[in-house]
Structures are given as structure tokens and as C-alpha cells.
Amino acid sequence: MTETLRxxxxxxxxxxxxxxxxxxxxxxxxxxxxRVPLSAQSEVRAAxxxxxxxxxxxxxxxxxxxxxxxxxxxxxxxxxxxDLARTVTLEHGKIxxxxxxxxxxxxxxxxxxxxxxxxMMGYNAEDIAVGIDEDCVFQPIxxxxxxxxxxxxxxxxxxxxxxxxxxxxxxxxKPSEVCPTSQSRLFELLDEADFPPGVVNLVNGDxxxxxxxxxxxxxxxVSFVGSTPVGKYIYATAAAHxxxxxxxxxxxxxxxVMPDANLDxxxxxxxxxxxxxxxxxxxxGSLVVAVGDVYAPLRDxxxxxxxxxxxxxxxxxxxxxxxxxxxxxxxxxxxxxxxGVKEGAKLLLDGRKVKVDGRPNGYFIGPTIFDGxxxxxxxxxxxxxxxxxxxxxxxxxxxxxxxxDGLPFGNAASLFTQSGKWAREFKYxxxxxxxxxNVGIAAPIASFPFAGMRNxxxxxxxxxxxxxxxxxTDRKVVISRWF
Ligand code: NAD
Numbered sequence: 001m002t003e004t005l006r007x008x009x010x011x012x013x014x015x016x017x018x019x020x021x022x023x024x025x026x027x028x029x030x031x032x033x034x035r036v037p038l039s040a041q042s043e044v045r046a047a048x049x050x051x052x053x054x055x056x057x058x059x060x061x062x063x064x065x066x067x068x069x070x071x072x073x074x075x076x077x078x079x080x081x082x083d084l085a086r087t088v089t090l091e092h093g094k095i096x097x098x099x100x101x102x103x104x105x106x107x108x109x110x111x112x113x114x115x116x117x118x119x120m121m122g123y124n125a126e127d128i129a130v131g132i133d134e135d136c137v138f139q140p141i142x143x144x145x146x147x148x149x150x151x152x153x154x155x156x157x158x159x160x161x162x163x164x165x166x167x168x169x170x171x172x173x174k175p176s177e178v179c180p181t182s183q184s185r186l187f188e189l190l191d192e193a194d195f196p197p198g199v200v201n202l203v204n205g206d207x208x209x210x211x212x213x214x215x216x217x218x219x220x221x222v223s224f225v226g227s228t229p230v231g232k233y234i235y236a237t238a239a240a241h242x243x244x245x246x247x248x249x250x251x252x253x254x255x256x257v258m259p260d261a262n263l264d265x266x267x268x269x270x271x272x273x274x275x276x277x278x279x280x281x282x283x284x285g286s287l288v289v290a291v292g293d294v295y296a297p298l299r300d301x302x303x304x305x306x307x308x309x310x311x312x313x314x315x316x317x318x319x320x321x322x323x324x325x326x327x328x329x330x331x332x333x334x335x336x337x338x339x340g341v342k343e344g345a346k347l348l349l350d351g352r353k354v355k356v357d358g359r360p361n362g363y364f365i366g367p368t369i370f371d372g373x374x375x376x377x378x379x380x381x382x383x384x385x386x387x388x389x390x391x392x393x394x395x396x397x398x399x400x401x402x403x404x405d406g407l408p409f410g411n412a413a414s415l416f417t418q419s420g421k422w423a424r425e426f427k428y429x430x431x432x433x434x435x436x437x438n439v440g441i442a443a444p445i446a447s448f449p450f451a452g453m454r455n456x457x458x459x460x461x462x463x464x465x466x467x468x469x470x471x472x473t474d475r476k477v478v479i480s481r482w483f
Contacts (some may be wrong), residue, residue, distance in 0.1 A: 009046050039204055077189060100193075145213045151179075171200050306367035311351075374392065414437070
């Protein structure tokens with residue numbers, strides 16, 4: 001019998017009363033590894049009430065003391081590092097080294113948030129008029145919540161939660177119902193770090209739980225990470241209920257290769273970008289734009305390198321690419337492969353042929369590469385979120401840029417070149433929030449802001465770093481004159 005996950009509300013682990021329960025599967029084997037309850041709205045309201053009750057005392061806890069909770073949490077995360085990474089691989093399928101990278105980034109956000117005593121400092125000016133001074137202070141606001149996606153089940157809530165609670169707010173996490181076990185494990189550590197009851201809360205669920213968060217008058221703000229249609233809905237609904245919202249959404253990321261690029265390094269970078277985490281990253285490169293005569297040698301090297309990748313169970317250290325997350329995802333990706341073939345792209349490497357020994361029920365598809373992709377094809381326009389890479393051709397830099405301009409998304413783009421002139425032009429013009437120059441995955445470290453542009457982001461303040469401090473605080477100015 002697999003474990004049914006519980007909620008963590010007001011410092012207590014509580015079984016959900018919901019009759020709606022889903023199985024969570026190990027994507028490498030297809031076996032059920034846990035059951036996740038889809039909590040009722042009343043359970044979400046209980047979590048928000050617990051967070052609201054904890055707020056007055058928590059906001060008055062000195063930032064230095066709140067920061068010490070971060071140090072405690074960091075020590076626990078380090079102690080349980082390998083176990084956390086394993087949990088990520090078991091529910092998500094990504095290879096264990098990628099899971100370690102994910103947990104590392106979660107820890108880095110705790111480390112940055114521990115700097116809250118200085119990050120939250122205000123500023124002041126004397127004599128804004130004769131004898132009058134002005135101060136700006138940063139104050140916590142109340143209860144915040146995050147709605148997380150499946151693809152970084154440990155890390156994504158940690159783009160937000162450490163900053164929120166370090167700033168003096170209280171928090172509710174709603175993990176993805178597809179990959180919920182990593183947050184349960186992390187909340188055991190948050191519990192062990194001994195935050196006062198109600199400061200951090202976990203509610204498992206789906207749309208019903210999300211809607212309860214979006215409409216609860218006691219929730220001050222929501223951080224969302226997930227697909228574009230849901231992001232748009234959450235942004236609009238949160239705003240209609242008077243909340244702050246930052247919604248990081250879907251992507252279609254281009255990797256532009258100039259004729260002067262260092263080909264071997266470029267191929268290695270594209271491979272990790274397109275096939276790492278089986279293409280299920282919001283920063284994954286999914287369309288290579290080959291400029292001029294780099295096209296033929298690039299194509300040949302890419303296909304040779306991708307076909308050599310070892311696909312299998314992510315817990316096997318020798319494996320280089322794991323399965324995709326669910327049977328449903330696999331079917332959606334296979335649909336895109338069909339559509340590519342139908343619309344006339346040339347299938348150079350067909351991942352559908354990959355079989356993994358001893359794992360007949362895993363959700364596997366190998367690296368897949370299409371050539372002759374035109375910007376009007378479905379596989380060039382839509383987010384596939386699987387290990388499918390298209391190669392398009394552009395006659396020059398301007399045409400490559402116009403392909404990116406024509407996409408509705410703006411999460412990430414990379415340029416591979418040895419020319420400072422093209423690199424400068426690219427970073428100046430490209431309409432994307434995360435830009436790589438000879439880097440295939442332009443993932444900002446924890447002290448830098450993280451978000452895209454256009455249909456990849458709805459909001460203004462980004463996740464992580466100083467933006468997070470602003471999102472989780474109000475700036476109040478005090479103007480004083482003494483007689
Ligand atoms: P998803 O949008 O299906 O789900 C995300 C969250 O929203 C889940 O917690 C889910 O329960 C909730 N949700 C789903 N449908 C809802 C609805 N109708 N109303 C309210 N809530 C709803 O996304 P996913 O499949 O879990 O994640 C993959 C997507 O996330 C991809 O599009 C990827 O690009 C995106 N993503 C973006 C970033 C970024 O930084 N921009 C990072 C990671 C993932």
C-alpha cells in the first residue's frame with residue numbers, strides 16, 4: 001500500500017478529508033509510489049487561516065532571528081541532500097545528477113534569503129525640505145502562496161518561500177499534483193527547522209485548491225509557475241481579487257548558431273539544453289536556428305551526439321536522459337512528433353524507437369530531431385515540453401532574430417558565436433528574459449531575478465533575489481518634522 005500524502009497546516013501534519021485522490025507514478029517504471037489528496041477548499045482556507053494567525057508574531061520577529069531559521073533549514077537540506085535528490089528523480093524521472101542540481105538551487109535560494117537583515121534594509125534622506133526627513137521602510141504584508149509546476153518539484157517553491165518567510169510573511173505552498181512528494185519531504189525538514197506553527201503550510205490539491213487561494217481575501221499575493229493558459233488565468237483572477245501576482249509561464253526557446261561558433265562546444269551546450277530533464281525545462285532550447293553555412297556540419301554533429309545519449313532510469317548514474325513525467329505527457333509529445341512529420345519536417349532522429357531494457361512500462365521517448373523546420377510549423381511555434389528538437393535555417397543574423405520575434409513567448413534565447421558584435425546585438429535586441437551567450441540554459445543564480453517576457457510571464461517583479469524581497473514587502477515612506 002503506497003503512502004497517502006498529508007497536508008501541513010498550522011504546524012500539524014493532517015490527513016486530507018478529500019475523497020478525490022490521485023496516484024503518483026515513478027515515470028521510469030510506471031509504478032505508483034504515493035497517493036496525493038486533492039484537498040477541498042475548506043482545507044485551503046484552514047491553511048490560510050493558520051498563516052494569518054501566525055503573521056502578527058512572525059512579522060515582529062527580528063530579521064536576524066528569521067534569518068537564523070534559514071541557516072537551520074540550510075543545514076537540514078545539506079544533511080538530506082542525496083535523499084531529496086532521489087525523491088525528485090523517483091517522482092519526476094530526471095537523471096539523478098540533474099535532481100542534485102535542482103536541490104542545490106533550492107538551497108542557494110535559502111542561502112540568499114538568509115541575507116534578509118541587509119536585503120530588507122530601507123533608505124532615508126535628511127532635509128528633503130528644511131528640517132524635514134524622509135525614511136523608506138520595507139514591511140512584510142501577510143499571507144502569500146505559491147502554485148507550482150511538476151518540472152522542478154523541489155526547487156520552484158524555493159524561488160519564493162525562503163524570501164517570503166525571511167521577510168516576515170507567512171506562506172502556503174500548493175505543489176503540483178503530478179509531482180507532490182518532494183514538497184512533502186521538504187516540509188518534513190521545514191517542520192524540523194521548527195518554524196512557529198502557521199508560518200509555513202502545505203496543501204496538496206489541484207484547480208479547486210488553487211481557486212480557493214485566488215479568492216481568499218486573506219491571501220495577499222500569489223506566485224505561479226506553470227503553463228501559459230493557466231498563468232494568464234491565475235494572473236487575471238488574482239488581480240480581480242486584489243492580490244499581487246507573479247506568473248511565470250510557458251516557453252519556446254531558440255538557440256541561434258552563427259557560422260563562427262565553436263562547433264564542438266555548441267553541440268555539447270545544445271544537447272544539454274534540448275535533452276536535459278528530457279526537454280521538460282522552461283529554459284530548454286527546442287528550436288535551433290542555424291545561420292548560413294554552419295547548418296550542415298551542425299546538423300550532422302547534433303544527430304551523432306544525440307543518438308549516443310543513454311536513455312533509461314534516472315537513478316542509474318550512467319543514464320544521460322530519463323523518461324518524461326506521465327503517460328499523458330508522452331502521448332502529447334508523440335502527437336507533436338506526428339504533427340512535425342505531417343507538416344513536412346524531416347525526422348532525422350526518431351526517439352520513438354528507443355526501448356529501455358527492464359523498464360517496459362516507463363514513459364520513455366529518446367532524443368528526437370527534426371530538420372527543415374519552418375517558423376509556421378506547429379513544432380516551431382508551440383511548447384512541446386519533451387525531448388524534441390527542431391532545426392531551422394536562417395540566411396543571416398537578422399532572419400534568425402526575426403524567427404524569435406515572431407514567437408509569442410519570451411522566456412529564453414541563446415546565441416553561439418565568437419563575435420562580440422553579434423553577441424552584443426543579440427542581448428540588446430532579443431525579447432526574452434533569460435539570454436545565453438555560448439550558454440544553452442540561461443538559468444539565473446539565486447541572487448538574480450528569474451522571469452521571462454511576453455507570454456512567458458505575467459507580472460512585473462520576478463522570482464528570486466532582490467525582486468523577491470520587493471514582491472514580499474510594502475515600501476512605506478515616513479516624512480518627519482519635529483518642532
Ligand atoms: P500546469 O500549468 O499544468 O500546472 C501548474 C500548476 O497549476 C499546478 O500546481 C496545477 O495544479 C495548477 N493548475 C493547473 N490547471 C489549473 C487551472 N485550470 N486552474 C488553476 N490551477 C491550475 O503546468 P505543469 O504542466 O505542471 O508545468 C509545465 C509548464 O510550466 C510548462 O509550460 C513550463 O514551461 C512551465 N514552467 C515555466 C517556468 C518559468 O519560469 N517560466 C518554470 C517551470 C515551468
